[in-house]
Amino acid sequence: xxxxxxSGGGLVQPGGSLRLSxxxxxxxxxxxxxxxxxxAPGKQRELVASITRASTTNYADSxxxxxxxxxxxxxxxxxxxxxxxxxxxxxxxxxNADSIEYYSGGYLNTGYDYWGQGTQVTVSS
Numbered sequence: 390x391x392x393x394x395x396s397g398g399g400l401v402q403p404g405g406s407l408r409l410s411x412x413x414x415x416x417x418x419x420x421x422x423x424x425x426x427x428x429a430p431g432k433q434r435e436l437v438a439s440i441t442r443a444s445t446t447n448y449a450d451s452x453x454x455x456x457x458x459x460x461x462x463x464x465x466x467x468x469x470x471x472x473x474x475x476x477x478x479x480x481x482x483x484x485n486a487d488s489i490e491y492y493s494g495g496y497l498n499t500g501y502d503y504w505g506q507g508t509q510v511t512v513s514s
Contacts (some may be wrong), residue, residue: 391491391500393484398508405512411484413465413506416492418436423460423467423487426478427510434483438469452478469470474512481507 397409413420424439432433439447446458457470467484484505493497 391417391489391503393486393503393505395482395484395505395508398482398510400511400513401474402514403475403512405474406470407474409469409471409482409508409510409512411467411486413486413489413503415489418464418490418492418497420462420465420486420490421488424485425458425467425469426483426485427478428483428507429480430476432480437482441465471510474510476512478510479512480510482510483507 391423393411394409396408397407399407401407422439422441423435426434427437428434428496435449437449437452440458440460442458442462444460448456455473460467485510488501489497491500491504
């Protein structure tokens with residue numbers, strides 16, 4: 390089974406920083422594009438940042454210049470460095486992988502649209 394597990398959330402004061410990590414586990418061969426999404430109370434889930442396997446990145450306008458997404462393909466891990474945090478960044482942050490090629494029963498399979506369990510980020514004084 391392939392799973393995504395996030396870590397690194399918490400409570401931080403405005404202007405502070407946090408680094409989120411998302412590690413994929415399982416008999417993984419390749420992970421394609423990955424991304425971070427967030428969902429604040431009463432709002433829809435939104436894309437924060439995404440990164441291709443070749444590390445081409447894309448950011449929501451609201452986080453450009455403050456957040457940086459990166460990945461380590463050898464460790465099957467994606468990161469989100471969040472600087473200059475604002476109260477409006479408060480949300481549950483979710484990791485996503487759009488497709489993962491993995492081994493199962495001696496065969497190479499492809500699964501789609503994997504999500505982590507989410508990690509809470511609270512920005513408050």
